[in-house]
Amino acid sequence: MTETDETRFTDASGKVWPKLAPTRTGPFGKCPRCGEGHMFAGYLTLSRACEVCGLDFSYADPADGPAFFVQMFTCVPAVIFALMLEIVASPPVWVHLVTSLPLLLLTTLLPLRPLKGWLVASQFFFKAQEGRLAGS
Ligand SMILES: [Zn+2]
DSSP, rough: OOHHHHHBBBTTTSSSSOOOOHHHGGGBOOOTTTTTSSBBBBSSOOBBTOOOOOGGGGGGTTOOOHHHHHHIIIIIHHHHHHHHHHHOOOOOOHHHHHHHHHHHHHHHHHHHHHHHHHHHHHHHTTTTOOOOOOOO
């Protein structure tokens, strides 16, 4: 049985939830169907299901997506900053410990959870799944 938009946005009690944009739910860790329940059980660990609408999060598999985006858009610029600081000023090691290290940690840890939430919510909203060959 294929899942339609109607069944995807209807919970077990028959309530039909309005379609919420992934940008309104995922980055805030909210359930992509109801927008009220919580998506995460830990910092990056997904819950089994939404406590409000019962959406099963077993479909969610963002794989390396969040790590890739964090590396490309925040981690690389932070490393370039550390390298440029070393090349231009050649400061003592303690300067890197109070500038480069916190910058690297903040730019890698802070965006991971909102990015993972956004990708999981986008998977639900756009019904993204593994590709299959027709007729197989
Ligand atoms: Zn929910």
